[in-house]
Amino acid sequence: MDDFSQQIYSQVYQIPIGKISTYGDIAKFSGFPGYARQVGRLLSNLPQGSALPWHRVINSQGTISLCGDGRARQIEALRNEGIIVTEQGRVSLKAYRWDGYPE
Numbered sequence: 001m002d003d004f005s006q007q008i009y010s011q012v013y014q015i016p017i018g019k020i021s022t023y024g025d026i027a028k029f030s031g032f033p034g035y036a037r038q039v040g041r042l043l044s045n046l047p048q049g050s051a052l053p054w055h056r057v058i059n060s061q062g063t064i065s066l067c068g069d070g071r072a073r074q075i076e077a078l079r080n081e082g083i084i085v086t087e088q089g090r091v092s093l094k095a096y097r098w099d100g101y102p103e
Helices: 003-014 023-029 036-044 068-080
Strands: none
Touching (some): 003 023, 003 036
């Protein structure tokens, strides 16, 4: 596994239950500012059933970027953690955004 992937996975793993982060924040926290798209691409290639909490990462507008079944799975996973998600896949960044520090 390359350094980029390792750093991204490490940051995503640290997002606490009930919190979300953005692709850009994860890139920044990992030491790769400006690599939000690459974070999204990396997470989209995770194997089915991965233990990494990929569902806690959304886009910078506070919405889920996935479509179809992936979107429905992400909404369900977030709601199961107590996060309010609209039917359009919107989450309040103000209420749920993780600051990157361990709790």
